[in-house]
Amino acid sequence: QVQLEESGGGSVQAGGSLTLSCVASEYVPYMGWFRQAPGKEREGVAAMAHSPNTNDADSAEGRFNNSRDIGKNTLFLKMNNLIPEDTGVCYCEAGRMWTSGIPDPRDVDYWGQGTQVNVSS
Numbered sequence: 001q002v003q004l005e006e007s008g009g010g011s012v013q014a015g016g017s018l019t020l021s022c023v024a025s026e027y028v029p030y031m032g033w034f035r036q037a038p039g040k041e042r043e044g045v046a047a048m049a050h051s052p053n054t055n056d057a058d059s060a061e062g063r064f065n066n067s068r069d070i071g072k073n074t075l076f077l078k079m080n081n082l083i084p085e086d087t088g089v090c091y092c093e094a095g096r097m098w099t100s101g102i103p104d105p106r107d108v109d110y111w112g113q114g115t116q117v118n119v120s121s
Contacts, residue, residue: 009115022092037088044102
């Protein structure tokens with residue numbers, strides 16, 4: 001069972017930035033991020049292939065950027081120009097097959113415990 005450990009969440013003021021990190025216990029073909037705002041469903045934010053042969057990635061939020069360190073099984077999410085509506089829990093996810101896009105949450109194989117992001121106005 002692959003273990004995912006997130007870090008980097010916290011509290012910032014609107015307009016600020018945060019960088020989240022997710023470390024997988026072993027290699028996985030792709031990694032990504034979902035977020036869940038209070039009272040809302042979990043939604044996909046970004047995902048990226050974890051192969052040295054491709055930079056294929058997908059993002060649902062133009063203010064957020066994926067990057068990776070394949071050698072360390074780590075995915076990063078740089079969150080820029082944060083707004084109060086970005087408040088919620090961010091979850092790292094990973095899967096056994098990369099399908100060139102943010103997956104349906106029902107198809108995710110592995111989930112992290114989540115890291116809280118709070119954005120104040």
